[in-house]
Amino acid sequence: MITFVDTNVLVYARDVSESEKQSQAAAWMNALWASGHGRTSMQVLGEYYVTVTRKLSPGLDPSVAKSDVLDLLAWEPALIDANTVLTAWTIEERFGLSWWDSLVVASATHSGCGRLLSEDLRDGQDLDGVLVVNPFRTAP
Secondary structure, three states: OOEEEOHHHHHHOOOOOOHHHHHHHHHHHHHHHHHOOEEOEHHHHHHHHHHHHHHOOOOOOHHHHHHHHHHHHHHOOEOOOHHHHHHHHHHHHHHOOOHHHHHHHHHHHHOOOOEEEOOOOOOOOEEOOEEEEOOOOOOO
16 A cells, blocks of 8 residues: 655664664554555654754764755655645645645545555545555554
């Protein structure tokens, strides 16, 4: 199943202060790389870079974070275009999500994803055909 990966999963895969979550996030990332079914967005990659270089303690060296982002470009990250914004507005109104979460869901939708890995949304929620999966409750 094509799976959209939210920022928190990418961050936990690099967060040495959260060893259990790091292990689970890494397992998901390994499975998605092996299957070729991983997707994300440029929004998520931007959030990832800022979080791991400026908010983690210890933070990642920017060259390592840049390398991660460059690697994830192989997933052809979704861009935020007019259609994404229109879809995000509908999602925001329908499900009461934050604007940023609505953009993530819209990007997942436009990327053809049936699953969204995120700790920030309600596990098991179906958002118009995109199933939210908490990667720290479900193994790959």
